[in-house]
Amino acid sequence: xxxxxxxxxxxxMGPGPSPVQTxxxxxMAQPTIGHLDSQCFxxxxxxxxxxxxxxxxxxxxxLPLSGPGSxxxxxxxxxxxxxxxxxxxxxxxxxxxxxxxxxxxxxGEVVELHSHWGRPTDPEILRKTxxxxxxxxxxxxxxxxxxxxxxxxxxxxxxxxxxxxxxxxVDAVTSLGGxxxxxxxxxxxxxxxxSQKCLSCPPGLSPISLSERAVxxxxxxxxxxxxxxxxxxxxxxxxxxxxxxxxxxxxxxxxYGLHQGLSNVLxxxxxxxxxxxxxxYEVLASGLxxxxxxxxxxxxxxxxxxxxxxxxxxxDDQLFRRLLLERYNIEIGGGIGELAGKVWRIGxxxxxxxxxxxxxxxxxxxxILVR
Amino acid sequence: xxxxxxxxxxxxMGPGPSPVQTxxxxxMAQPTIGHLDSQCFxxxxxxxxxxxxxxxxxxxxxLPLSGPGSxxxxxxxxxxxxxxxxxxxxxxxxxxxxxxxxxxxxxGEVVELHSHWGRPTDPEILRKTxxxxxxxxxxxxxxxxxxxxxxxxxxxxxxxxxxxxxxxxVDAVTSLGGxxxxxxxxxxxxxxxxSQKCLSCPPGLSPISLSERAVxxxxxxxxxxxxxxxxxxxxxxxxxxxxxxxxxxxxxxxxYGLHQGLSNVLxxxxxxxxxxxxxxYEVLASGLxxxxxxxxxxxxxxxxxxxxxxxxxxxDDQLFRRLLLERYNIEIGGGIGELAGKVWRIGxxxxxxxxxxxxxxxxxxxxILVR
Numbered sequence: 002x003x004x005x006x007x008x009x010x011x012x013x014m015g016p017g018p019s020p021v022q023t024x025x026x027x028x029m030a031q032p033t034i035g036h037l038d039s040q041c042f043x044x045x046x047x048x049x050x051x052x053x054x055x056x057x058x059x060x061x062x063x064l065p066l067s068g069p070g071s072x073x074x075x076x077x078x079x080x081x082x083x084x085x086x087x088x089x090x091x092x093x094x095x096x097x098x099x100x101x102x103x104x105x106x107x108x109g110e111v112v113e114l115h116s117h118w119g120r121p122t123d124p125e126i127l128r129k130t131x132x133x134x135x136x137x138x139x140x141x142x143x144x145x146x147x148x149x150x151x152x153x154x155x156x157x158x159x160x161x162x163x164x165x166x167x168x169x170x171v172d173a174v175t176s177l178g179g180x181x182x183x184x185x186x187x188x189x190x191x192x193x194x195x196s197q198k199c200l201s202c203p204p205g206l207s208p209i210s211l212s213e214r215a216v217x218x219x220x221x222x223x224x225x226x227x228x229x230x231x232x233x234x235x236x237x238x239x240x241x242x243x244x245x246x247x248x249x250x251x252x253x254x255x256x257y258g259l260h261q262g263l264s265n266v267l268x269x270x271x272x273x274x275x276x277x278x279x280x281x282y283e284v285l286a287s288g289l290x291x292x293x294x295x296x297x298x299x300x301x302x303x304x305x306x307x308x309x310x311x312x313x314x315x316x317d318d319q320l321f322r323r324l325l326l327e328r329y330n331i332e333i334g335g336g337i338g339e340l341a342g343k344v345w346r347i348g349x350x351x352x353x354x355x356x357x358x359x360x361x362x363x364x365x366x367x368x369i370l371v372r
Numbered sequence: 373x374x375x376x377x378x379x380x381x382x383x384x385m386g387p388g389p390s391p392v393q394t395x396x397x398x399x400m401a402q403p404t405i406g407h408l409d410s411q412c413f414x415x416x417x418x419x420x421x422x423x424x425x426x427x428x429x430x431x432x433x434x435l436p437l438s439g440p441g442s443x444x445x446x447x448x449x450x451x452x453x454x455x456x457x458x459x460x461x462x463x464x465x466x467x468x469x470x471x472x473x474x475x476x477x478x479x480g481e482v483v484e485l486h487s488h489w490g491r492p493t494d495p496e497i498l499r500k501t502x503x504x505x506x507x508x509x510x511x512x513x514x515x516x517x518x519x520x521x522x523x524x525x526x527x528x529x530x531x532x533x534x535x536x537x538x539x540x541x542v543d544a545v546t547s548l549g550g551x552x553x554x555x556x557x558x559x560x561x562x563x564x565x566x567s568q569k570c571l572s573c574p575p576g577l578s579p580i581s582l583s584e585r586a587v588x589x590x591x592x593x594x595x596x597x598x599x600x601x602x603x604x605x606x607x608x609x610x611x612x613x614x615x616x617x618x619x620x621x622x623x624x625x626x627x628y629g630l631h632q633g634l635s636n637v638l639x640x641x642x643x644x645x646x647x648x649x650x651x652x653y654e655v656l657a658s659g660l661x662x663x664x665x666x667x668x669x670x671x672x673x674x675x676x677x678x679x680x681x682x683x684x685x686x687x688d689d690q691l692f693r694r695l696l697l698e699r700y701n702i703e704i705g706g707g708i709g710e711l712a713g714k715v716w717r718i719g720x721x722x723x724x725x726x727x728x729x730x731x732x733x734x735x736x737x738x739x740i741l742v743r
Contacts, residue, residue, distance in 0.1 A: 004395065005635035006628060008411050010403040017621060021404045024375065029625065030401035032381040033392045033574045035703050040379050067576065068439040068601065071620040075601040103600040197621055203404045205438065205576060205623030227598045229474040230439065230446040249442040250388060250568055252576030254400065255626065257377060264376035332406050
């Protein structure tokens with residue numbers, strides 16, 4: 002077989018994509034079937050059930066959108082926020098900022114609640130801000146902020162939103178599969194994730210789940226949803242077992258991969274998976290401390306699957322990461338947004354959360370820094 | 373390797389997806405690399421160049437969007453049509469209707485030019501309609517209407533739009549790779565396609581190309597583009613070799629597949645590919661006629677890669693297609709929209725356009741119908 006592009010395989014220890022298991026890659030290489038084939042419908046039903054289990058929800062509108070995590074974000078926002086509605090967005094990194102931009106793009110009005118990048122959103126400040134605005138309809142925040150490595154307290158933030166009877170829209174792109182995400186118990190109304198983080202699938206799909214309250218809000222909209230591609234009232238008809246109405250051609254092979262990735266995750270068991278992420282993070286954090294390095298985030302708010310470490314003084318960010326890649330074949334992430342050039346982002350996600358990876362990385366970092 | 377879902381392979385002779393070559397499937401199963409890796413940038417550059425060759429364009433904004441064909445449609449519409457702008461949409465099937473819905477959803481005003489489903493848009497009626505409306509800014513039409521098998525005369529329709537100095541937005545989902553598409557020569561301003569038709573890749577990516585005039589129109593918009601995910605001013609920065617600014621995590625493995633699919637197409641050569649599609653269609657049409665069946669579309673407007681045949685009286689549509697699938701493992705498409713239950717849609721697309729497939733299908737159809 003003559004392939005026209007053959008990538009050099011790299012150990013992916015950045016903020017995603019994460020290393021994809023061979024079983025997922027093999028699943029994706031199976032022959033394409035039709036998107037209206039009954040076999041495809043069975044595949045879709047099983048994916049939906051596995052996503053419900055992982056999201057810990059009974060939400061009927063639970064499915065993977067045919068686009069990356071940012072399509073999931075936009076679907077939640079564009080379906081749930083009507084023009085001129087006021088929404089509060091908690092911002093403590095690039096991805097909170099992104100939700101705010103998205104809300105503005107679909108015509109919503111944003112109240113931005115900023116926290117220091119590297120610190121979690123303060124629930125009391127959220128409560129105070131909500132008390133000051135009587136006309137807010139939704140709260141948006143990022144569960145695991147991929148740009149800073151902060152884990153925001155989703156349960157508490159959602160409970161406050163519930164006190165004020167507003168909808169909650171949660172970015173779980175990096176959190177799902179790495180830490181607990183309890184959609185029903187925490188009363189999350191709309192949540193979106195990505196295939197390429199702790200689910201260890203290639204990028205390209207965005208699992209989402211919407212509560213009955215969110216679906217009711219979509220059904221009661223005054224204005225048209227300003228999107229055909231992401232109109233959830235149509236997409237849900239294709240994923241609904243009782244209608245299966247054609248909307249678009251689903252990315253069949255990517256769904257094979259997601260099915261396999263979800264099977265792998267559920268076979269291992271969520272709790273074991275969370276423990277594995279936590280343990281790997283502990284080894285990493287301890288190793289970085291031993292090397293005299295400082296983490297950006299306080300211990301109690303760290304996202305185990307993504308660690309941000311401050312770049313030591315006098316170390317050239319670009320050169321360091323280039324050497325890591327060229328000599329050791331390891332990719333880590335640089336900082337983005339206001340943390341560009343200030344931190345490195347080390348991901349231990351899904352299949353990538355292995356102690357042997359941590360050891361390789363620490364050894365390589367140490368060798369480069371010593372010179 | 374224990375795979376959790378193993379599809380029964382089917383000969384795909386419907387309206388897409390088409391049969392995917394083993395080389396494309398193998399390419400997609402290669403290890404995932406980072407979306408900001410320099411290897412990934414090389415991959416993207418090569419894909420862009422191959423798409424430019426296939427679209428016959430020098431357009432710098434030529435790239436595959438990270439979503440199916442309907443994401444491509446929405447990207448063209450949402451970036452190029454501002455709220456309250458008047459747009460003419462030629463409708464002679466489901467996909468023309470879909471563009472009209474999409475324009476309305478983003479706030480545009482639509483002048484619908486309807487033609488009989490199964491007949492091409494009449495250029496003279498288009499000219500007359502344009503002359504009646506001085507304030508139309510864009511013309512939208514479907515080049516190869518997948519719901520009817522009609523090939524609209526893109527060159528003539530675009531030349532008329534140019535007489536009136538309006539933009540042209542063209543759906544080439546089914547046409548690209550099967551018949552000639554000359555973006556620059558025909559002065560198409562925005563065109564979108566899909567990976568799963570004549571490019572013989574799995575569904576999930578939408579190649580698009582925008583002219584300089586279209587890019588200028590985006591840059592001069594008065595209103596914000598009502599989408600974050602499909603904002604081409606940001607996506608093009610990620611695909612631009614001189615900036616490579618992160619926008620979203622590109623679907624790396626799907627891009628491996630598209631790269632291989634495009635390489636296969638260009639290696640065979642467009643002209644040979646078009647000839648192969650035309651020859652296969654001839655064998656199919658002649659076989660169907662011999663069986664006493666009638667095609668929906670007049671000879672001069674037929675799309676070689678998609679043939680619509682009228683369902684003979686007294687034949688049960690559902691039963692016939694089920695027998696074809698269960699006994700012969702062949703999938704063809706049913707009618708959709710106003711043609712539901714009235715026609716079958718037989719696709720000979722890309723890798724699927726093989727005379728041996730036509731023979732298999734004709735034999736199978738004949739066996740079922742004779743009983």
